[in-house]
Amino acid sequence: MLLWATRLRGGGSALPGLVVEKIAPSFLENCPDHFDMTVLVAGTNGKTTTTKMMRSVLESDGRQVVTNAAGSNMPRGIISAIIARMDWQGNLQADLGLFEIDEGFVGHVAKGLEPRAITVLNLLRDQLDRYGELNRTAQLIADALPHAETAILNADDPLVAELGENAAHSIYFGADEHIRSQVPHDGALHQADIHQADATGDVREMESEETDTLVRVRSAEAGESGQHLELDVAGDAWSVDLQMAGVFNAYNAAAAATLGYTLQVPGETAAKALESVAPAFGRSERIQIGEKQVTLLLVKNPAGFNQIIDTYLSGSSSSPGGSGIPTLISINDNYADGRDVSWLWDVNIEKLAGTGEFITSGIRGYDMALRLHYAEIASQTELEPEVALETLLERIPEGGEGYIVPTYTAMLQLRKLLSKYASLPEAGE
Amino acid sequence: MKLTITHLYPAELNIYGDWGNIITLRKRLKWRGDTVEYQPIHIGDDYDFTQTDIVFGGGGQDKGQIAAADDLAERAPNIHRAVEEGVVFLTVCGTFQLFGNSFTTATGSELPGVGVFDAETAGSQERLTGNMAIQTRWGELVGFENHGGKTYLSAGQSALGRVVYGNGNNGEDRFEGAIDKNVFGTYLHGPLLPKNPHFTDELLKRAIERRGGDTALEPLDDSLAERAVEVAKQRPQ
Numbered sequence: 001m002l003l004w005a006t007r008l009r010g011g012g013s014a015l016p017g018l019v020v021e022k023i024a025p026s027f028l029e030n031c032p033d034h035f036d037m038t039v040l041v042a043g044t045n046g047k048t049t050t051t052k053m054m055r056s057v058l059e060s061d062g063r064q065v066v067t068n069a070a071g072s073n074m075p076r077g078i079i080s081a082i083i084a085r086m087d088w089q090g091n092l093q094a095d096l097g098l099f100e101i102d103e104g105f106v107g108h109v110a111k112g113l114e115p116r117a118i119t120v121l122n123l124l125r126d127q128l129d130r131y132g133e134l135n136r137t138a139q140l141i142a143d144a145l146p147h148a149e150t151a152i153l154n155a156d157d158p159l160v161a162e163l164g165e166n167a168a169h170s171i172y173f174g175a176d177e178h179i180r181s182q183v184p185h186d187g188a189l190h191q192a193d194i195h196q197a198d199a200t201g202d203v204r205e206m207e208s209e210e211t212d213t214l215v216r217v218r219s220a221e222a223g224e225s226g227q228h229l230e231l232d233v234a235g236d237a238w239s240v241d242l243q244m245a246g247v248f249n250a251y252n253a254a255a256a257a258t259l260g261y262t263l264q265v266p267g268e269t270a271a272k273a274l275e276s277v278a279p280a281f282g283r284s285e286r287i288q289i290g291e292k293q294v295t296l297l298l299v300k301n302p303a304g305f306n307q308i309i310d311t312y313l314s315g316s317s318s319s320p321g322g323s324g325i326p327t328l329i330s331i332n333d334n335y336a337d338g339r340d341v342s343w344l345w346d347v348n349i350e351k352l353a354g355t356g357e358f359i360t361s362g363i364r365g366y367d368m369a370l371r372l373h374y375a376e377i378a379s380q381t382e383l384e385p386e387v388a389l390e391t392l393l394e395r396i397p398e399g400g401e402g403y404i405v406p407t408y409t410a411m412l413q414l415r416k417l418l419s420k421y422a423s424l425p426e427a428g429e
Numbered sequence: 430m431k432l433t434i435t436h437l438y439p440a441e442l443n444i445y446g447d448w449g450n451i452i453t454l455r456k457r458l459k460w461r462g463d464t465v466e467y468q469p470i471h472i473g474d475d476y477d478f479t480q481t482d483i484v485f486g487g488g489g490q491d492k493g494q495i496a497a498a499d500d501l502a503e504r505a506p507n508i509h510r511a512v513e514e515g516v517v518f519l520t521v522c523g524t525f526q527l528f529g530n531s532f533t534t535a536t537g538s539e540l541p542g543v544g545v546f547d548a549e550t551a552g553s554q555e556r557l558t559g560n561m562a563i564q565t566r567w568g569e570l571v572g573f574e575n576h577g578g579k580t581y582l583s584a585g586q587s588a589l590g591r592v593v594y595g596n597g598n599n600g601e602d603r604f605e606g607a608i609d610k611n612v613f614g615t616y617l618h619g620p621l622l623p624k625n626p627h628f629t630d631e632l633l634k635r636a637i638e639r640r641g642g643d644t645a646l647e648p649l650d651d652s653l654a655e656r657a658v659e660v661a662k663q664r665p666q
Contacts, residue, residue: 125444133444133490133491134444134490135490135491135492333664339558339559339560339573339664339665340445340446340558340573340575340619341573341619342445342446342449342573342618342619342620343446344446344449345446345447345448345449345452345620345623346443346446346448363660363664364657364660366653366656366657366659366660367624367657367660367661369653369656369657370623370624370653370654370657371449371623373653374449374452374453374456374623375452376456381653381656
């Protein structure tokens with residue numbers, strides 16, 4: 001039966017996984033026999049990018065890694081990825097399974113796979129229409145951790161650091177204060193009175209406790225199209241020229257370095273491997289269209305959108321862009337995006353005043369326009385993706401650049417449309 | 430005119446885009462030339478609610494709601510005085526629940542309520558989530574609901590409106606929210622005020638009237654809100 005299912009396999013599709021899930025529900029539980037070990041990557045933001053970094057680190061050391069395609073992070077996506085690497089006899093052509101996993105399924109998958117490590121990147125409010133509350137999401141991950149040998153945790157996110165209590169063994173990564181302060185965790189994000197700069201309201205400092213970290217980002221300096229990182233990895237200094245900008249990616253790299261160290265990948269090899277990683281599908285992915293450059297900046301929750309604003313859109317010192325760059329914001333509310341678009345009101349949109357020309361699009365393009373309106377920022381709304389993209393490209397001068405800020409399904413739509421203008425790698429590559 | 434907007438527990442109750450309601454109240458006053466003072470209230474702060482004009486309280490996670498419940502219970506006499514004096518309150522989701530008589534969580538513990546609304550809320554395992562529209566005497570209101578608690582109004586308690594689509598207070602009796610004097614309770618976030626400017630202006634008029642100001646509000650361009658509502662009404666629940 002399994003062999004028959006393997007014939008259904010195809011690039012990045014969850015269909016074979018769906019079939020196996022139905023006909024052999026214990027498939028995942030039998031998987032540990034096939035791998036030397038598995039590693040799971042959980043958290044609300046950065047799973048796809050971090051998984052890509054970890055894959056590069058492990059492959060640089062000669063490991064045969066099976067990993068799931070970008071965003072296919074439910075059990076069927078993982079099963080599909082495993083089947084795709086089986087030969088005709090059902091033998092697995094790999095020794096290590098590395099999977100990003102949706103918070104809702106991490107317990108189920110961890111129970112089946114008995115992972116060597118579960119990495120938890122962060123816990124930020126995301127898709128609350130699916131899981132109700134952030135504390136509930138934390139609980140789902142807490143329930144999964146006892147199934148893992150080691151938990152690799154973000155020390156600087158209090159909700160994640162707390163999870164250590166649930167794990168047999170925990171290792172932490174983090175960053176020095178000047179970097180940490182640029183990534184508000186959920187408590188601080190909403191506590192600070194971000195929209196009320198002119199108000200007299202007090203802003204309370206969140207007490208952050210120091211946790212002992214194995215890996216620590218010492219410095220992160222913006223470069224032309226990425227950043228230079230100095231990492232302290234268990235006392236060794238690593239220098240990494242990362243191809244991706246943004247403090248959040250510094251944390252993702254620290255998580256990958258922690259895994260590399262834990263699995264005994266030589267430091268120099270791992271650091272080089274991190275440098276070779278290009279941005280993942282739709283995540284600060286640059287696309288060249290003739291003389292014009294477009295950067296796709298996936299957003300899915302307030303924390304991620306705020307990071308994109310600080311890193312790219314606001315024109316602050318660390319951002320390569322700045323004033324006048326045409327920007328298309330495309331907001332869909334399909335299931336994969338989250339049905340509720342309320343989160344747009346928690347984003348620091350006010351920071352965009354005077355930074356660019358905005359086009360809004362997607363199913364909820366008018367909701368985005370309304371959000372901009374209340375930040376006193378004008379925009380042009382073109383609900384149809386084709387028209388919105390054409391409008392953006394017309395506004396980018398020859399030799400200039402533009403930004404596309406889409407939710408997940410809007411990103412898939414726009415990327416498909418962009419492939420008419422430029423040749424793009426397939427999803428998951 | 431100068432108005433004060435009081436924000437209940439921005440640290441504990443803030444989970445579903447509640448900032449949008451605060452931003453909308455502030456900007457509509459500012460655009461019409463009024464001055465706005467913003468006053469966040471944290472747990473344990475000294476505060477006299479009769480001094481303010483509009484109070485907003487949003488939704489939170491269970492943890493935040495438990496912390497807020499005890500603090501609110503201590504303030505109940507002062508809040509009742511403010512209600513009698515005509516202060517405008519907009520309570521959404523978690524704060525709406527705490528403005529009833531009591532809230533029994535899904536695990537069976539009972540949180541005290543302020544008792545402004547004659548209503549009881551019981552936590553349930555099933556969450557009521559999705560796009561929602563209700564009919565009120567100020568026209569239709571559109572938004573999104575996401576709550577574990579089910580609220581039941583007593584016979585004498587007026588609802589804010591009737592559910593057009595969605596669940597409302599409990600998914601059973603088609604009632605949504607509650608209203609008493611200038612106090613409004615609802616499960617609509619989405620958030621409520623930016624998408625429903627006619628309702629926002631109703632709140633502002635009541636606050637201005639209490640201060641003896643001119644309630645003939647200058648019209649604003651609300652075409653984007655109208656279009657956003659048109660789309661929202663066509664989306665799956």
